[in-house]
Amino acid sequence: MLTNTNSNTNSPILMIDDDVKLCRLVTDYLEPFGFRVEAAHTGNDGLKKVKDKEFQAVILDVMLPETNGFEVLKQLRTFSSVPVLMLTALGDESDRIVGLEIGADDYLPKTFSTRELLARLRAVTRRSQIAAEQTPLETEEITFSDVAVNAATREVMQNGQAIILTALEFDLLLCLARFKGRILDRDKLLDEIAGREYDVFDRSIDVHISSLRRKLCDDPKNPRYIKTIRSAGYMLVP
DSSP states (O other), X not given: OOOOXXXXXXXXXXXXXXXXXXXXXXXXXXGGGTEEEEEEXXXXXXXXXXXXXXXXXXXXXXXXXXXXXXXXXXXXXXXXXXXXXXXXXXXXXXXXXXHHHHTOSEEEETTOOHHHHHHHHHHHHHHHHHHHTOOGGGOOEEEETTEEEETTTTEEEETTEEOOOOHHHHHHHHHHHHTTTSOBOHHHHHHHHTOTTSOOOTTHHHXXXXXXXXXXXXXXXXXXXXXXXXXXXXXXXX
16 A cells, blocks of 8 residues: 655646546545645646746646647647656557657556555655755756756756756756766666666657757757767757
């Protein structure tokens, strides 16, 4: 039996889903574990809430009326890097990849168990807590080419312009920057950005790297920043 042993007391979570009953069930389940859940039943309402208030994570349904979850996520990522856990009734792997490429941090089918939802939610919110508890060693700013990565503020600037990244994308870029010029395989990246307690699956690293490249306008065939080392991993170009 799961017990309330986590430290997420009163952690604000936003659930964007038109299924009112499901929102209530999730709220009733998560609140004893320290999560304070707010609900929005349309994409526009959800976007407004994220703009008006700070949340530790967003649970976002794909099959929303009027504006689907993918479009909501695209708009959300233009102004926020809040961790997003996507829910979908569709089991197709392509839907999962689309969500990750747009900027989702994790993905869960709507057939999820409450235990699995809790585990995934704890994983994505823990990254935010780690960012807030950085040690002095983690407050450096790392620059390469025309990009500056600030570990303290979790901001990325390219030619003076802010680049909006998800929490996981930022952690990946920071890890690559700290090991600039060294090849990092997927296992090393997983260890560095999350540790074994996080539910980040191996091949999703490739999807997040692809998204990073797109946001940095980095051509994988002629990379300025992130180079693929075939059968080995990735390296930030020194």
